[in-house]
Amino acid sequence: MRRRLPSTTALVAFEAAARHQSFTLAAEELALTQSAVCRQIAALEATLGVKLFRRTRRGVALTPAGAGYARRVAARLAALEADALDVAAGDGGERRVIELAVVPTFATRWLLPRLPDLARAAPQLQLNLHVRTRPFLFDGSGLDAAIHAGDGHWAGCRCVPLIGERLVPVCSPAVVPRGQRLSVEALGRLPLLQQTTRPDAWRRWFAQAGVEVDGDLRGPRYELFSMSIEAAVQGLGVALVPDIFVADELASGRLVQPVPAAFDSDRRYELVVPDGAASPALETFERWLLATAR
Incomplete structure (x- = not known):
């Protein structure tokens, strides 16, 4: 017909x-x-x-x-x-392609620097990256899997834990008076950079430290951690970000941690795969990803 x-x-x-x-x-x-x-x-x-x-x-x-x-x-x-x-591409069908959705800062700060190792371990595997900042429906998306910061629940999917999310406060050295370590109360008086995907992160961080701060929800909001990190580098305030994303800035001195306290959030970075989805390419990628995260 x-x-x-x-x-x-x-x-x-x-x-x-x-x-x-x-x-x-x-x-x-x-x-x-x-x-x-x-x-x-x-x-x-x-x-x-x-x-x-x-x-x-x-x-x-x-x-x-x-x-x-x-x-x-x-x-x-x-x-x-x-x-x-x-x-x-003319690869005769030998190349195995994965369409992967990923939160952008995790992709640029953690995943991409490690992909040369994946290329050596599985040269036949091609990983195509697509930005998704929030959960979505896999049906009709053309995507095979996702790396997401979640709590282990995604309808119709299995979630494989990779890395826990540990949030640390960071700022430009110029923001901290004479490079001093601050008390939690003094930190609360500095401009706080807010994260739209973690709207209550500062409140929970202060609560864990046993301090109540007026205006802990006030401040400019950024959707991506990479934006918050750059805003902190530029001296706009203090950002509360995953420690795995700021190792280079802390090592170079572009950022400092004015208070040593950290906060383990209720989220983790996880590989999300639709129920029933299986392929040699996905299995290879999952094995490599778990080994690398460990």
Whole structure:
């Protein structure tokens, strides 16, 4: 039976127009005329029997159906592009590819510096990294596994513990008066850099030290630990970050730990694999990752 599929050209034009919310910008990106983009999208709407865009005073906007379809089309086109690149690599099917989601600071500060060892141990393995800062649904994502800071629970997945999360306060030497060690109370009077993924981390750190600090939830918020670390280096305040991410800065003196106390959070870095997912590539990567984390 003949498949009822829209043309790839129409889907590419739709994805670009949906992303830009503009036929004109989509045409510029694709090196087409605006009328050509309009024709492709009109043909796609005719094929589907659904309106994907509506006219507004400022141009065009996605309909609810168009918005949902745009998300799915973008994912499918990305997967098709990845498949094409794999085939074009011409490795005869010998290369084993893993699509891995990972929190960005863990990737740049811990995982990437250790990947040369993985390349030596398993040269046939190719690891493609994708940024995800929060849990997601694996179905339809095209991802095989994830490295995430969690508590061992992810619906429909098994979570393999790797490294516990130990948070330490760090700041620029310029923030600490004459390089002195501070009391916990004195630390609480400095600007505190907040982490959006750990909104109560400072409060819990002070509570563990037996101190109550007014304004422990105040301060600029950053989504990534790498942002908090750089903000601390620039003297913007004190960051509470995993110790495994700041070893180099502490060794070089770019950061100091004004109070020696650390806080073991209730999170750990873990490998997350969907239930039932299994492949030689995943098994090889999991063995290497566990050995390296130990």
